[in-house]
Amino acid sequence: MSSSTKVPRNDAVTQIASKSLWIRRRSFQMVYEAQQGHPGGDFSAADILATLYFGVMRFDPRKPNDPGRDRFVMSKGHCSGAFYAALAAAGYFPEDELKTYMEPLSKLNGHPNRNYLPGVETNTGPLGHGLPVATGIAIAGQLDNADFRTFVLTGDGELQEGSNWECALTAAHRKLENLTLIVDRNRLQQGARTEDTATLDPLDEKWRAFGWHVEMVDGHDHAQLLDVLSAPAKGRGKPLCVIANTFKGKGVSFMHDNVSWHHGVPNKEQYEQAMAELV
Amino acid sequence: MSAVEQTTDELFDCRESFAQTIEALAAEDPRIVTVVSDSVGSSKLGGFRTKFPDRMVNVGIAEQTLVAVGAGLANGGKVPFVSAASCFITGRAMEQVKADIAYSNVNVKLIGQSSGVAYGELGPTHHSIEDLAWLRLFNNMKLIVPADPWQTSEAIRAAAAHDGPVFVRISRMKVPALERSADARFEIGSAETLVEGDDATIIANGTMVHRAVAAARLLADEGIATRVVNMATVNPLDEAAIAAAADTGAIVTLEEHSVRGGLGGAVAELVATTNPVPMRILGFPGFVPTGSAEFLFDHFGLNPAGIADAVRQTVARKR
Ligand SMILES: Cc1ncc(C[n+]2csc(CCOP(=O)(O)OP(=O)(O)O)c2C)c(N)n1
Numbered sequence: 001m002s003s004s005t006k007v008p009r010n011d012a013v014t015q016i017a018s019k020s021l022w023i024r025r026r027s028f029q030m031v032y033e034a035q036q037g038h039p040g041g042d043f044s045a046a047d048i049l050a051t052l053y054f055g056v057m058r059f060d061p062r063k064p065n066d067p068g069r070d071r072f073v074m075s076k077g078h079c080s081g082a083f084y085a086a087l088a089a090a091g092y093f094p095e096d097e098l099k100t101y102m103e104p105l106s107k108l109n110g111h112p113n114r115n116y117l118p119g120v121e122t123n124t125g126p127l128g129h130g131l132p133v134a135t136g137i138a139i140a141g142q143l144d145n146a147d148f149r150t151f152v153l154t155g156d157g158e159l160q161e162g163s164n165w166e167c168a169l170t171a172a173h174r175k176l177e178n179l180t181l182i183v184d185r186n187r188l189q190q191g192a193r194t195e196d197t198a199t200l201d202p203l204d205e206k207w208r209a210f211g212w213h214v215e216m217v218d219g220h221d222h223a224q225l226l227d228v229l230s231a232p233a234k235g236r237g238k239p240l241c242v243i244a245n246t247f248k249g250k251g252v253s254f255m256h257d258n259v260s261w262h263h264g265v266p267n268k269e270q271y272e273q274a275m276a277e278l279v
Numbered sequence: 280m281s282a283v284e285q286t287t288d289e290l291f292d293c294r295e296s297f298a299q300t301i302e303a304l305a306a307e308d309p310r311i312v313t314v315v316s317d318s319v320g321s322s323k324l325g326g327f328r329t330k331f332p333d334r335m336v337n338v339g340i341a342e343q344t345l346v347a348v349g350a351g352l353a354n355g356g357k358v359p360f361v362s363a364a365s366c367f368i369t370g371r372a373m374e375q376v377k378a379d380i381a382y383s384n385v386n387v388k389l390i391g392q393s394s395g396v397a398y399g400e401l402g403p404t405h406h407s408i409e410d411l412a413w414l415r416l417f418n419n420m421k422l423i424v425p426a427d428p429w430q431t432s433e434a435i436r437a438a439a440a441h442d443g444p445v446f447v448r449i450s451r452m453k454v455p456a457l458e459r460s461a462d463a464r465f466e467i468g469s470a471e472t473l474v475e476g477d478d479a480t481i482i483a484n485g486t487m488v489h490r491a492v493a494a495a496r497l498l499a500d501e502g503i504a505t506r507v508v509n510m511a512t513v514n515p516l517d518e519a520a521i522a523a524a525a526d527t528g529a530i531v532t533l534e535e536h537s538v539r540g541g542l543g544g545a546v547a548e549l550v551a552t553t554n555p556v557p558m559r560i561l562g563f564p565g566f567v568p569t570g571s572a573e574f575l576f577d578h579f580g581l582n583p584a585g586i587a588d589a590v591r592q593t594v595a596r597k598r
């Protein structure tokens with residue numbers, strides 16, 4: 001369904017912009033209605049998700065198990081609100097289903113479950129699992145000489161988990177050019193700033209030192225995201241790490257770069273103000 | 280029936296009792312430090328951080344390092360209280376718990392916060408209904424599942440006083456305070472009888488104790504005198520209390536945990552090899568569907584009516 005090659009770049013960027021706005025609005029409504037969720041991280045990731053699903057990845061939502069599909073692994077599974085909204089927008093299930101977010105017996109569990117929903121490659125929620133699973137997918141593709149790509153989105157606090165760095169070695173060792181890691185570099189984790197907790201900077205040098213090709217982008221700039229993510233992977237000879245500089249709560253003034261919105265949920269006034277700003 | 284009643288309608292988050300107690304202990308004992316993994320807020324340790332900023336080590340989101348650093352701090356003469364969500368401090372760091380804490384037999388206190396299904400809608404990755412089964416395998420690790428604020432506070436004090444590995448499993452679900460006599464004491468390994476009765480025994484711990492008491496009340500009304508034992512320590516077990524429970528001829532265990540390998544499994548191992556009597560093990564069958572903790576309790580019959588039903592059925596099987 002979606003393939004960047006068929007759509008002129010400007011049209012793609014326009015579509016990505018409108019989808020990312022929709023993802024923000026819809027996920028925030030879900031969080032408001034459920035009175036649960038992780039809206040700050042939903043908002044930092046919305047542009048990345050929209051770019052992947054509406055400009056970069058090759059997939060057919062009617063064939064979610066197609067062996068040739070590009071894979072996306074939502075490692076920061078706590079941001080299920082934005083992820084589910086993106087999956088619905090991409091056609092994996094009816095938008096109406098989003099209303100059941102976190103309701104009893106809902107398929108839309110607080111963290112994504114592949115046994116409930118198409119488009120979810122692996123169950124996430126515990127941080128530091130997505131990159132190793134995505135690496136396994138990419139190795140399978142490499143072994144089969146398949147041309148699909150594997151994308152994985154992690155948080156930045158999440159990179160404090162050692163599993164990522166073990167995997168960084170494996171992926172570089174195997175020259176997994178079909179693997180792309182996107183780091184949502186919003187500089188905030190659950191309770192504080194990353195640099196006040198366990199310093200990550202200089203993050204680009206770390207990934208380079210581990211043998212990865214690194215690109216730094218403005219994670220809210222759709223054209224930049226589109227260009228680095230859709231650049232041909234063949235011949236790179238290395239896995240790609242895209243450090244997307246973002247803001248937690250991006251798009252709503254009172255949530256912007258504010259750690260209390262990691263898992264804060266809006267009251268009615270806040271919800272209405274946010275929706276008025278998200279236009 | 281002589282039952283322990285709730286003192287008031289007030290409900291308590293036992294994480295607060297943990298936090299207050301650890302702050303008080305730290306003021307008395309300079310060796311006490313806390314170790315966290317971006318889990319300051321979820322452990323209610325903001326106050327500790329303000330009072331003792333140099334005695335909190337935040338390793339970031341890195342639970343394997345969290346637990347192993349605890350072992351190192353103990354080696355350096357500290358008494359570390361290592362605190363994170365129970366699902367991660369156990370499951371994510373299990374080999375560190377095994378090799379660095381249990382097998383090395385070091386003086387580290389592991390605090391598993393928001394255990395059971397307290398995280399409700401966040402789902403099985405965040406539930407911790409496997410933790411007791413995993414940890415029971417380490418025979419030298421004390422396992423305590425307090426039921427209310429007083430017992431939480433006592434468990435933390437007992438953990439600090441004990442020289443060796445201890446795991447304290449704490450919930451974020453609000454619970455009432457049980458009324459106890461003024462001379463009540465908490466001792467690792469000794470259970471307390473909350474309701475007397477000789478027709479059957481419910482052995483429960485943690486958040487489920489309150490539901491067991493409510494079920495016993497329902498049963499008393501229909502003439503089934505049901506004893507309620509709060510088995511707050513899962514390792515070591517209070518074997519005398521379990522032998523006495525077997526003497527009532529029917530045992531129902533109840534825990535906010537999987538039915539495999541937890542309190543029920545521990546009790547069953549003992550009962551089956553000493554004085555087999557009809558038993559039921561109540562808890563969760565495995566990974567649970569989406570829903571709040573309250574919804575899940577009802578869904579799996581872990582409410583007073585469901586518990587009373589299980590007791591009736593077990594009594595019917597009495598020999
Ligand atoms: C293994 C593990 N430890 C702890 C948590 C609890 N937790 C959920 S989100 C979060 C902070 C994540 O921060 P970051 O990776 O920066 O994500 P973002 O800012 O994009 O929300 C934490 C500690 C978890 N989900 N998994």
Ligand SMILES: [Mg+2]
Pocket residue numbers: 155156157158184185186187188189
């Ligand atoms: Mg972050």
